[in-house]
Amino acid sequence: MEKKIYYILKGKVMTSRNCVILAIDGENNFIGLESLFTEDLSRDTFFILENAVLLEFDTEEALYNLLSLQEGWVHLILQEKRRLEQLTRTYVCIHKKGKEKLQYALSYLAKEFGIVTDKGILIPKCFNKSIISNFANLTMNSLKRILDTLEKEGWLEIENNCLIIRKEHVESYFNFFRTDVKHHLTHTN
Numbered sequence: 001m002e003k004k005i006y007y008i009l010k011g012k013v014m015t016s017r018n019c020v021i022l023a024i025d026g027e028n029n030f031i032g033l034e035s036l037f038t039e040d041l042s043r044d045t046f047f048i049l050e051n052a053v054l055l056e057f058d059t060e061e062a063l064y065n066l067l068s069l070q071e072g073w074v075h076l077i078l079q080e081k082r083r084l085e086q087l088t089r090t091y092v093c094i095h096k097k098g099k100e101k102l103q104y105a106l107s108y109l110a111k112e113f114g115i116v117t118d119k120g121i122l123i124p125k126c127f128n129k130s131i132i133s134n135f136a137n138l139t140m141n142s143l144k145r146i147l148d149t150l151e152k153e154g155w156l157e158i159e160n161n162c163l164i165i166r167k168e169h170v171e172s173y174f175n176f177f178r179t180d181v182k183h184h185l186t187h188t189n
Contacts, residue, residue: 003059005032011052012113012126017043021135023050023086026113032059033079049126098138103169105136106156110165119157120164130164155159 006013008029015023015031022044024125031046048054066072093104106123107133116119127135133143147163150156157164 005030005057005059005062007042007048007055007057009052009053009055012049012124013052013054014047014049016045016047016134020135021131023083024109024112024135031078033076034083049131050124063121094137098136098142099149100145102132102136102138102143102150103155105132106163106165107170109135110170114165114170116167117164119159120166121170123163123165125162 006027008027008031010027012024012026013031014021015025023031024096032044034044066076089104089108093101096104109127110121113124113127115124116122129140129143133140136143138146147156147158151158155166155169157166
């Protein structure tokens, strides 16, 4: 089977394996780059979450071009650094309570893909409750219960089935989470 990698010019793409969301990537990101380092990515499934424009590359050709340029090496290193940070955050998040997991997931979606409005940061409709519950590793019942709690606390607003996260909460939660991940990394080595 011929391996391909893709570059996202427009839109959002979700990567999953065994019905578990591994990543959600947006514009100016590669998907499938891991195929440069592993033998089998056939277990991964890519879902386009909204209208997207992707560029398709043959993996061997892309690898040759990337490795022949110093900038290519730098790009690969930065891409892998980003993936490692994302995996570390996800790993730490898995061990949190449901509310914290959901706050992280919603903060991530707001920060990466959100639309700034007067009320806060609107999470695009393509991230429906099913995707959010999977991404946050919560059941649908837990998701609904925690969303109600977060709305009552003023952390978010639900308007016309859209989630709007208060701007100040996204940034403060990410700062807290960065500190927590650094603490976790320094105390496990």
